[in-house]
Amino acid sequence: MIAIMKLTMREILYKRIFHVILILTSIFLITYAIGTYYVDHDLDVSNGMDPLTKPFLSTQLLGMGLYFAAFIVSLLAIFSSVGSISKEIESKQIDPILSRPLSRSSFIWGRFIGMSILLAVYAFFLFLCITMINQWLGGGLKVVVSGMQLLSALALFVFQPILLVAISLALSARFSSLNCGITMVMLYVLGMISGFIEQIGAMAKSTTMINIGIISSLIFPLDSLFRKMTIFLFDSADDPLSFATQGIFGSMSVPSNAMLIYAVIYGLVALAIAMQIFAKRDV
Amino acid sequence: MSVFAIETKGLTKLHSKNRGCRNITLQVQKGSVFGFLGPNGAGKSTFVRTLLSLIHPTEGEGYILGHSIREIAARNRVGYLPELFRYPDWLTGRQLLDLHGDLCNLSHRVKKKRIDKLIDRVGLAGRGDEKIKGYSKGMQQRIGLASALLSDPEVIFLDEPTSALDPIGRKEVRDLICELRDAGKTVFLNSHLLSEAETICSHIGIINHGKLIVQGKKQDLSSIHSQVLITLVGKEEAWWKSAPSWLTHCEKRQREGGRTTWVVTLNHLDNVPDLVSYLAEKGLAVYQVTPQAPMLEDIFMYWVNRKGDEKV
Numbered sequence: 001m002i003a004i005m006k007l008t009m010r011e012i013l014y015k016r017i018f019h020v021i022l023i024l025t026s027i028f029l030i031t032y033a034i035g036t037y038y039v040d041h042d043l044d045v046s047n048g049m050d051p052l053t054k055p056f057l058s059t060q061l062l063g064m065g066l067y068f069a070a071f072i073v074s075l076l077a078i079f080s081s082v083g084s085i086s087k088e089i090e091s092k093q094i095d096p097i098l099s100r101p102l103s104r105s106s107f108i109w110g111r112f113i114g115m116s117i118l119l120a121v122y123a124f125f126l127f128l129c130i131t132m133i134n135q136w137l138g139g140g141l142k143v144v145v146s147g148m149q150l151l152s153a154l155a156l157f158v159f160q161p162i163l164l165v166a167i168s169l170a171l172s173a174r175f176s177s178l179n180c181g182i183t184m185v186m187l188y189v190l191g192m193i194s195g196f197i198e199q200i201g202a203m204a205k206s207t208t209m210i211n212i213g214i215i216s217s218l219i220f221p222l223d224s225l226f227r228k229m230t231i232f233l234f235d236s237a238d239d240p241l242s243f244a245t246q247g248i249f250g251s252m253s254v255p256s257n258a259m260l261i262y263a264v265i266y267g268l269v270a271l272a273i274a275m276q277i278f279a280k281r282d283v
Numbered sequence: 284m285s286v287f288a289i290e291t292k293g294l295t296k297l298h299s300k301n302r303g304c305r306n307i308t309l310q311v312q313k314g315s316v317f318g319f320l321g322p323n324g325a326g327k328s329t330f331v332r333t334l335l336s337l338i339h340p341t342e343g344e345g346y347i348l349g350h351s352i353r354e355i356a357a358r359n360r361v362g363y364l365p366e367l368f369r370y371p372d373w374l375t376g377r378q379l380l381d382l383h384g385d386l387c388n389l390s391h392r393v394k395k396k397r398i399d400k401l402i403d404r405v406g407l408a409g410r411g412d413e414k415i416k417g418y419s420k421g422m423q424q425r426i427g428l429a430s431a432l433l434s435d436p437e438v439i440f441l442d443e444p445t446s447a448l449d450p451i452g453r454k455e456v457r458d459l460i461c462e463l464r465d466a467g468k469t470v471f472l473n474s475h476l477l478s479e480a481e482t483i484c485s486h487i488g489i490i491n492h493g494k495l496i497v498q499g500k501k502q503d504l505s506s507i508h509s510q511v512l513i514t515l516v517g518k519e520e521a522w523w524k525s526a527p528s529w530l531t532h533c534e535k536r537q538r539e540g541g542r543t544t545w546v547v548t549l550n551h552l553d554n555v556p557d558l559v560s561y562l563a564e565k566g567l568a569v570y571q572v573t574p575q576a577p578m579l580e581d582i583f584m585y586w587v588n589r590k591g592d593e594k595v
Contacts, residue, residue: 002385003382003385006382006385007382011371011373091369093369093370095337095363095367095369096363096368096383096427096430096431097386098337099335099337099358099363099440100358100383100386100387101355101356101358101359101386101387101388102355102386280339282337282338282339283337283338
């Protein structure tokens with residue numbers, strides 16, 4: 001399992017997509033830093049801004065940064081993992097590996113842990129960069145958060161790509177790389193759009209729209225993780241007006257804690273399915 | 284402990300359209316070089332891939348060194364060179380072997396020693412630190428061979444091991460297989476190149492249309508027909524026409540200086556004394572009687588064209 005884990009990590013680091021994502025991440029962070037600096041500088045937040053507008057802008061600015069950071073991490077997770085089994089089978093590179101005294105479940109664990117470690121480290125640094133930009137360059141718009149809030153939000157942010165890897169492995173164990181890639185992107189987009197529908201539904205007080213969002217979250221719970229993360233990050237007990245629930249990057253329709261447990265179980269079931277399918281599959 | 288390195292009982296793997304291999308019962312003795320021969324698409328690779336659990340059997344059982352192929356332990360002391368050898372081309376040859384050393388749980392010291400030795404042995408000295416993507420097909424097959432031998436396995440499956448090699452490379456692989464045989468290893472050689480198996484295999488199994496037609500020692504399978512080369516001097520040209528039924532065929536090979544050489548097919552080599560007596564009765568002077576060992580191609584064609592299964 002450790003050999004497969006090491007191979008997986010080296011493979012991702014070697015892939016061109018990883019280098020492209022790193023470059024794009026750098027561009028994104030620089031742009032975000034410049035944007036954050038000038039929003040604070042140009043709006044002159046310290047002098048006479050509406051006391052309700054300031055925290056709203058502040059959470060939206062950080063929420064936007066984290067939303068796009070989550071988007072990049074998710075794309076990397078999807079594109080790194082969709083071919084992790086199917087492509088190996090299609091290219092027959094898996095034959096010499098599986099002819100070794102290695103169980104199929106060890107192969108899946110190796111793939112899962114290898115990808116998860118790398119993506120978790122990447123997500124961790126991206127989250128830190130975004131929050132540090134907000135704290136250092138945000139000026140009057142910086143979000144006031146406690147260490148505990150940061151840690152809770154960070155844990156959920158890091159969990160997102162890990163969940164994606166588990167789902168992707170289950171699909172990759174059964175379908176071709178192309179089909180798996182298309183399905184994963186479609187599920188991701190479904191989760192993203194239904195997340196927005198749910199938030200708009202909460203704003204418009206439309207039960208149908210909220211229910212659509214909830215059902216979609218049950219199908220693909222990624223967006224719920226992001227929404228819950230914003231609640232952890234922005235919600236303040238001593239703030240009578242929670243700005244975590246406002247704006248398009250906030251969470252007016254708040255995911256419950258049961259949804260978090262559901263997401264964890266969802267990931268574990270996906271992993272178990274991946275092992276079950278792969279154990280029975282001819283390669 | 285089983286005397287067989289590989290044993291299968293009714294092992295069947297059927298793909299779509301009922302292709303694959305069916306009901307294969309086979310025994311490969313330890314320390315033998317077993318040539319698994321058959322035309323393209325006969326089911327040779329399917330059989331090997333089933334033994335290695337890359338594909339799951341539809342029916343039947345298989346054992347490697349006494350362990351069921353359904354157990355991981357069956358692959359503990361096994362090396363495999365696939366027919367379609369594909370390796371991560373972003374790794375160097377040495378990194379690939381290092382990976383397989385880890386998969387075989389070799390210690391760092393043993394791994395390094397074996398890698399150095401095998402890179403040299405398969406003719407890749409000085410090229411081990413180059414990326415596999417820069418390797419030719421032949422070099423990729425060589426590094427695959429090194430990978431198959433890395434764990435010092437007891438049983439080595441070689442599926443068309445010389446398909447990408449030049450004549451020198453083929454000779455080197457043949458020599459390597461002989462070395463393995465001398466070291467007491469069991470080699471299961473999948474091939475449709477009969478010349479490859481001709482000189483190195485002690486045992487043979489022939490598969491056609493997914494069915495094992497025959498298996499046994501090569502020398503036993505060679506007694507498919509008993510051909511004798513005879514050189515005669517005499518006037519009677521059609522001497523064989525009135526011969527007894529144990530002489531099944533006769534063909535003139537050449538005539539030189541009054542001597543005629545014939546190839547005679549007998550029911551059995553035990554009929555050679557009868558043949559000599561018969562020729563003497565006919566008043567023919569016998570200058571040569573040499574039993575002919577059939578080529579593997581003859582053996583192969585005989586069994587492939589013969590209907591029904593048979594064990595020797």
